[in-house]
Amino acid sequence: MEKGPSFLFAGVSFDKKKFATDLARFKENKESENLADDFSFVEGEKTDPEKAMVSFVKKRKRKSIAGETVEGFNVFKSSKQLAPAVDKEKEKVEDGPSKAKKELNKQIERDAVFRKKYNIHVSGANVPSPLRTFAELSSRFGCESYLLRNLAEHGYKEPTPIQRQAIPVLLSDRECFACAPTGSGKTLAFLCPMLMKLRCASKDGIRAVILCPTRELATQTTRECKKLAKGNKFQIKLMKKELVRSTDLSKFSCDILISTPLRLRLAIRRKKIDLSRVEYLVLDEADKLFEVGNLLKHIDPVVKACSNPSIVRSLFSATLPDFVEELARSIMHDAVRVIVGRKNTASESIKQKLVFAGSEEGKLLALRQSFAESLNPPVLIFVQSKDRAKELYGELAFDDIRAGVIHSDLSQTQRENAVDDFRAGKTWVLIATDVIARGMDFKGVNCVINYDFPDSGAAYIHRIGRTGRAGRSGEAITLYTEDDIPFLRNIANLMKASGCEHPHELGNMSMSRNYVNILKHKAMGCYEFISICFTVTSCGKLLQITGVPYRSKSAAASTAL
Numbered sequence: 001m002e003k004g005p006s007f008l009f010a011g012v013s014f015d016k017k018k019f020a021t022d023l024a025r026f027k028e029n030k031e032s033e034n035l036a037d038d039f040s041f042v043e044g045e046k047t048d049p050e051k052a053m054v055s056f057v058k059k060r061k062r063k064s065i066a067g068e069t070v071e072g073f074n075v076f077k078s079s080k081q082l083a084p085a086v087d088k089e090k091e092k093v094e095d096g097p098s099k100a101k102k103e104l105n106k107q108i109e110r111d112a113v114f115r116k117k118y119n120i121h122v123s124g125a126n127v128p129s130p131l132r133t134f135a136e137l138s139s140r141f142g143c144e145s146y147l148l149r150n151l152a153e154h155g156y157k158e159p160t161p162i163q164r165q166a167i168p169v170l171l172s173d174r175e176c177f178a179c180a181p182t183g184s185g186k187t188l189a190f191l192c193p194m195l196m197k198l199r200c201a202s203k204d205g206i207r208a209v210i211l212c213p214t215r216e217l218a219t220q221t222t223r224e225c226k227k228l229a230k231g232n233k234f235q236i237k238l239m240k241k242e243l244v245r246s247t248d249l250s251k252f253s254c255d256i257l258i259s260t261p262l263r264l265r266l267a268i269r270r271k272k273i274d275l276s277r278v279e280y281l282v283l284d285e286a287d288k289l290f291e292v293g294n295l296l297k298h299i300d301p302v303v304k305a306c307s308n309p310s311i312v313r314s315l316f317s318a319t320l321p322d323f324v325e326e327l328a329r330s331i332m333h334d335a336v337r338v339i340v341g342r343k344n345t346a347s348e349s350i351k352q353k354l355v356f357a358g359s360e361e362g363k364l365l366a367l368r369q370s371f372a373e374s375l376n377p378p379v380l381i382f383v384q385s386k387d388r389a390k391e392l393y394g395e396l397a398f399d400d401i402r403a404g405v406i407h408s409d410l411s412q413t414q415r416e417n418a419v420d421d422f423r424a425g426k427t428w429v430l431i432a433t434d435v436i437a438r439g440m441d442f443k444g445v446n447c448v449i450n451y452d453f454p455d456s457g458a459a460y461i462h463r464i465g466r467t468g469r470a471g472r473s474g475e476a477i478t479l480y481t482e483d484d485i486p487f488l489r490n491i492a493n494l495m496k497a498s499g500c501e502h503p504h505e506l507g508n509m510s511m512s513r514n515y516v517n518i519l520k521h522k523a524m525g526c527y528e529f530i531s532i533c534f535t536v537t538s539c540g541k542l543l544q545i546t547g548v549p550y551r552s553k554s555a556a557a558s559t560a561l
């Protein structure tokens with residue numbers, strides 16, 4: 001028997017009921033210590049998710065098992081089915097030391113050490129042992145050879161931390177809530193167990209559904225799923241307009257259906273698509289799907305339509321705000337929570353920089369200057385709106401840069417072409433709104449530039465997560481102006497949490513402005529600055545400021561402090 005993390009971390013078992021108050025207190029402390037956990041959503045787009053979510057949660061709560069409460073670390077409810085197994089183990093323990101008990105404890109210890117090594121944190125009852133190798137898929141779970149072959153063909157030698165834990169959880173028919181950094185292989189973590197559980201193709205209705213927040217991500221996931229399923233006859237379908245138009249969806253069947261929430265909701269409403277046989281439901285980028293006023297209203301009918309009582313649901317994302325956890329608790333039971341690294345932090349393989357650009361004009365000059373000096377494609381540039389995307393694209397069109405643009409005003413074909421051209425290296429720079437900020441896996445993006453300041457901590461993490469994927473390194477540059485200064489601390493904290501050097505003086509911008517003045521006097525005379533770079537030591541001491549001068553062709557000047 002495996003136990004929750006309270007056991008794993010302490011190395012001893014204790015009565016959770018008896019010490020419930022202490023546990024709850026400890027849990028509170030633990031959460032407040034997690035600096036990045038409390039990133040707030042910046043003013044303007046700030047909503048009260050909990051409040052707006054109430055009706056949804058209430059609805060789901062009525063369906064959940066009455067009277068179950070969250071206890072200590074055991075975030076999710078334990079299923080009734082599991083109770084006898086737990087009791088049996090307890091009886092065994094009470095029988096006194098036995099060989100089986102000793103062996104079990106050893107296994108628990110080994111798992112704890114292994115999880116610690118890979119920075120995996122779990123909560124929930126009886127969490128299955130993590131995967132040591134992909135070969136275990138076959139020895140422990142009877143994985144078919146086609147899948148192992150496909151994994152090898154992809155060059156996947158060993159599972160990533162999220163795959164090590166989420167795959168055995170899902171293969172044990174447990175619901176799962178998983179949070180792991182961008183680019184850490186979450187897609188395979190849900191696709192692999194899904195293919196294994198479905199075993200072979202069948203015409204028995206729609207058997208699995210994957211929901212993605214954007215069409216681009218749904219398309220990418222479909223492609224990945226087909227690659228992984230090669231050699232098996234699974235019917236894997238992307239819910240496209242054409243499919244909706246040309247098919248009688250009331251009789252539609254496929255093994256895996258991948259869709260955005262809106263398309264699926266319309267199919268339920270207008271075309272009477274039947275989701276009552278769905279055995280596996282994945283909500284990818286779950287926090288985005290549950291975003292109030294956006295996709296949430298489409299999610300509820302889909303979750304409801306997936307009415308199979310033995311359905312296994314899972315939620316995946318690189319960011320996990322508390323309100324999504326709350327929601328997960330209300331709709332899932334017997335779930336295992338898997339967190340890799342620290343919750344809500346950017347990937348550690350990304351070198352992050354904040355650059356003061358002064359004004360809007362300054363941003364464009366800084367961008368042009370950096371392209372002139374060191375354009376290292378592929379580069380992704382994020383802006384705040386489709387109008388801003390069109391505007392910047394118009395500006396760069398006159399430069400000798402192979403740029404593309406993607407935003408929601410484009411047709412589906414234009415959007416697909418923009419993504420394909422960037423993937424194929426036909427365009428070096430892709431200007432994008434947040435439509436491709438999540439989940440998109442472009443191989444080898446060297447640099448992400450936040451031309452417009454991201455409007456939340458989560459947006460920042462996902463945007464910059466388009467680089468530094470699958471263990472590669474990457475760079476992220478965030479330009480900011482005077483107007484963005486109130487929101488800098490949020491981003492600076494995220495940088496710090498992911499191990500990046502950042503000027504801790506950023507918290508006090510009056511100080512930074514003083515540095516700018518010093519630099520003006522010391523190095524640049526009367527020039528107005530458009531871009532300031534801070535160089536800091538690992539202990540946070542500001543060493544150097546580099547400024548790119550406005551109306552000057554001279555090289556960047558810097559001053560040591």
Ligand SMILES: Nc1ncnc2c1ncn2[C@@H]1O[C@H](COP(=O)(O)OP(=O)(O)OP(=O)(O)O)[C@@H](O)[C@H]1O
Pocket residue numbers: 155156157158159160163180181182183184185186187188317318438439440441465466469470
């Ligand atoms: N076991 C593995 N070994 C090596 N590479 C892997 C492995 N699993 C996945 N990858 C690769 O890692 C990259 C990122 O994977 P994926 O897109 O699933 O990340 P993600 O965690 O879903 O990121 P995001 O949060 O941005 O959606 C992909 O290119 C994928 O092919």
